[in-house]
Amino acid sequence: MKPVTDWIGLDIGGANIKLAHESGLAFCDPFCLWKAPQQLAARIKHLLQRASDTLWDEESLCPNFGVVATMTGELADCYPTKKYGVRHILNSTSEAVRVSLGTEVPLLIYSTSGFLPHVRAALESWEAVAAANWHGLAQFVASWQLNRTGLLFDLGSTTTDLIPYSQGKVLANGSTDCERLHWGELIYVGTLRTPLCSLIQELPFRGQHYPVAKEFFATMKDIFLLSGMIAEDEEDFDTADGRASTKELARGRLARMLCLDSESYTMEDAQLATEYVVNCYQEVLGKSLVRHLSQRKESEWDQIVVSGSGEHLARSIAQKVAPGIEIVSLRDSWGVEASTAAPAFALAKLASQLYPREGSPS
Amino acid sequence: MKPVTDWIGLDIGGANIKLAHESGLAFCDPFCLWKAPQQLAARIKHLLQRASDTLWDEESLCPNFGVVATMTGELADCYPTKKYGVRHILNSTSEAVRVSLGTEVPLLIYSTSGFLPHVRAALESWEAVAAANWHGLAQFVASWQLNRTGLLFDLGSTTTDLIPYSQGKVLANGSTDCERLHWGELIYVGTLRTPLCSLIQELPFRGQHYPVAKEFFATMKDIFLLSGMIAEDEEDFDTADGRASTKELARGRLARMLCLDSESYTMEDAQLATEYVVNCYQEVLGKSLVRHLSQRKESEWDQIVVSGSGEHLARSIAQKVAPGIEIVSLRDSWGVEASTAAPAFALAKLASQLYPREGSPS
Missing domain, CATH: 3.30.420.190 (conserved archaeal protein q6m145)
Incomplete structure (x- = not known):
């Protein structure tokens, strides 16, 4: 697999989907998940497409994207349980990434014990994946403000x-x-x-x-x-x-x-x-x-x-x-755009620190 | 005008319309006023019709109805102000009484300073008419438990x-x-x-x-x-x-x-x-x-x-x-039916005490 050149963070909440690129570019889609959970994959796709269109200037080389996702949306009351919500959000995200960016693009899931390499692992640790966006932000702040x-x-x-x-x-x-x-x-x-x-x-x-x-x-x-x-x-x-x-x-x-x-x-x-x-x-x-x-x-x-x-x-x-x-x-410190999507931005930065351009997760 | 033989109390709330006859017969219509204020008159009409059908046995003489109304529905957030709400509820009630029971049927409005003889007077004293149902109930309890x-x-x-x-x-x-x-x-x-x-x-x-x-x-x-x-x-x-x-x-x-x-x-x-x-x-x-x-x-x-x-x-x-x-x-003391529509029942009783069958309000 080619090394990732551009990490994109996704923070899927109950009222907003936020996307940020490690450069600080960010988008927010105000989407009431509890009203239309079946539209989630399409909304994420649309957001990834917007990001990809903005980031990939036709004259430059195609970036090798990597996506890292976190969520709080599993708390939305369209889901009978959190576990059910985590699974639906993971599957929707995975589908959206495959369709928008290709099947080869790595999708990491953030958990309170670190990055998980794929949806299957995330489903197994769903309790550490649920509502973990605060941890991603705190982890990046801690490493940014090292010592x-x-x-x-x-x-x-x-x-x-x-x-x-x-x-x-x-x-x-x-x-x-x-x-x-x-x-x-x-x-x-x-x-x-x-x-x-x-x-x-x-x-x-x-x-x-x-x-x-x-x-x-x-x-x-x-x-x-x-x-x-x-x-x-x-x-x-x-x-x-x-x-x-x-x-x-x-x-x-x-x-x-x-x-x-x-x-x-x-x-x-x-x-x-x-x-x-x-x-x-x-x-x-x-x-x-x-x-x-x-x-x-x-x-x-x-x-x-x-x-x-x-x-x-x-x-x-x-x-x-x-x-x-x-x-x-x-x-x-980060500018209005990145700070408005702070957990998504933090995840993109964390992933790019963890997997520098020389290598990417297998 | 003929003397009233049967007083009917109406309590028009934001979530229920309650009707009670002085005998203790009562009906409740669970009606979300804030969702469809334009249907209010029709709902009251329907309730009055049900009461009239139940009370008027074909073989007996037609009762001379009198209606006494109170409300809390003016607080519903379909109304920009309480005053506006009081007016709409009074007009809807008046229309419903006229259509269901006839133009000659007296309609009294309860206020915290007593009965008002018609809608015009009630509109002038709308502040004493708004949310007065508690007072009607307390007044009847006080007179029932005299001394x-x-x-x-x-x-x-x-x-x-x-x-x-x-x-x-x-x-x-x-x-x-x-x-x-x-x-x-x-x-x-x-x-x-x-x-x-x-x-x-x-x-x-x-x-x-x-x-x-x-x-x-x-x-x-x-x-x-x-x-x-x-x-x-x-x-x-x-x-x-x-x-x-x-x-x-x-x-x-x-x-x-x-x-x-x-x-x-x-x-x-x-x-x-x-x-x-x-x-x-x-x-x-x-x-x-x-x-x-x-x-x-x-x-x-x-x-x-x-x-x-x-x-x-x-x-x-x-x-x-x-x-x-x-x-x-x-x-x-009053039975389940009347006590469930307690303010409406209290008003019907108060009116029948105030205007005994020998005479009725002009």
């Missing part, structure tokens, strides 16, 4: 990862998501999907605190729309009530948390509530961060690496909680 | 009402839902819809407590399916993942709260978690109950009236919190 002791603080749209590393090694206690919840390495709080009722018990309103409705009326997306951190999008209906992602409608969703409506709840009311929720939110994540940092003396921490769609929030929480520790931004 | 001091503890599928009354009068501090949240007279916790993540921060699992996913993965319905309080229903897909209301699938939804799946989470695991959640749930409602009871000496309370789809839970909470106070069950 440093740090904490990866990845604040995503649905969940947050807090992963310690040192001397090139990931020092996570948990391996599965359940274990990671237990160790505070996975915190099921993000910048978009988190229901407000899961985070707060009450909201301030005209001088008093009111208990909120324990109901799925509003999410963190509404809060960050109102705070201006997220741009409005008239076409994005992925909200608690299926209406658009605008400030006006976010105000209405927030009003429902107090059994009010948009006529009885002004934008000023909503802005005050937003500040309150952002504080609660930062407090929840700040406490988790402190718990991790308390495992070592502060002087032993070299850095906190912040990343994810909530990177700048992660930065401000880290600055507040640990002002003496250096903060490294993946966005600044 | 008693008590607390109505109505544990419904979505929310819980705790309303004190004495000497035939409702003693609520709040009038709107927002005020009622503030006073603890409305607690936005019920037996079915409440998201688990809004109620609990962690779950026990094999000897330890695990933080849960702050995500809309499971609801109280799953807990009460697992506890056996609610019967399984293969045809009921009103769950967090849109799958059926069975114990097996409830176990899978609960597993997701810990990022597990049905293969890694046994029925025994689920049963232990269920006990824990039921305890938390009873504690939340128990605290609210204690807060209300603490407003008077225990000896001044004659009774706690329990009702709603969670009536027997309300009873067991009340027995634990206030073992010395008599408990009155609406189900035992």
Whole structure:
């Protein structure tokens, strides 16, 4: 088999498929896996085709591609079990790679114990393959920041990862998501999907605190729309009530948390509530961060690496909680494109480090 | 106008339309208002027709019907504002009554300050008409239990009402839902819809407590399916993942709260978690109950009236919190049928008390 010249990382999630080339080129396909799992192979094919078309200039030699894949999509509720989901995603990925790039292209699968050379091996170790994308990212950060002791603080749209590393090694206690919840390495709080009722018990309103409705009326997306951190999008209906992602409608969703409506709840009311929720939110994540940092003396921490769609929030929480520790931004270091597909990019880089161009996996 | 011989109460909610005759005959139409508001008038018509057909035996004289209506459906998110919702529901109800029962049939609208004689008056006082069904029920309980001091503890599928009354009068501090949240007279916790993540921060699992996913993965319905309080229903897909209301699938939804799946989470695991959640749930409602009871000496309370789809839970909470106070069950007192449509039944009874057969409202 010819040596691989171009590694492509794939991160197959429940709401997005992300692809990154080791150069930093990246694509994201917003694909609701749970709505149409049978379309998965076609969507991956399309994404690989786009990447291949962009990377292969007609006048240059055809690159020898290698693909390395990870996933979280097996958690989508179209799959009766995780194992079933892992198998379906592996088979879909394998089919897509064969059809788009050829049968000779190597497909590695990332697991929490390293790369697996083919789908068969990955199926056998499906538990280490399921939801392993956090590990791929942490592993690459650890090797990129070799000789440093740090904490990866990845604040995503649905969940947050807090992963310690040192001397090139990931020092996570948990391996599965359940274990990671237990160790505070996975915190099921993000910048978009988190229901407000899961985070707060009450909201301030005209001088008093009111208990909120324990109901799925509003999410963190509404809060960050109102705070201006997220741009409005008239076409994005992925909200608690299926209406658009605008400030006006976010105000209405927030009003429902107090059994009010948009006529009885002004934008000023909503802005005050937003500040309150952002504080609660930062407090929840700040406490988790402190718990991790308390495992070592502060002087032993070299850095906190912040990343994810909530990177700048992660930065401000880290600055507040640990002002003496250096903060490294993946966005600044890798660029917006690669950092948006960070696990996919990390895998492509890891594979190219492990299998330099002189040789490739057999 | 002829005197009314038969009062019919209508309670138009977001998920059910309930109708009750003052005799205790009652019907419930499970109708998702937010999905098809334009069908509302037709659904009410159909329900009135069923009632009229059942009540009017061909051989007897045609009854002179009167209708009294209340609502909570204006909160459904198909309506941009509550005011808009109240108007649409009033107009739909008025149309349905005219078409089904005739233009001469009186239609009263219940408000927190009493009956309003027609739709025009109700539109002017829409704020007192919105979500007033709790008041109608409490008012009838207060007059039924005349000379008693008590607390109505109505544990419904979505929310819980705790309303004190004495000497035939409702003693609520709040009038709107927002005020009622503030006073603890409305607690936005019920037996079915409440998201688990809004109620609990962690779950026990094999000897330890695990933080849960702050995500809309499971609801109280799953807990009460697992506890056996609610019967399984293969045809009921009103769950967090849109799958059926069975114990097996409830176990899978609960597993997701810990990022597990049905293969890694046994029925025994689920049963232990269920006990824990039921305890938390009873504690939340128990605290609210204690807060209300603490407003008077225990000896001044004659009774706690329990009702709603969670009536027997309300009873067991009340027995634990206030073992010395008599408990009155609406189900035992009024029968299953009338108590299931309690506010509609209460309104029909209130109207027939206020307008006895000798005369009717002009």
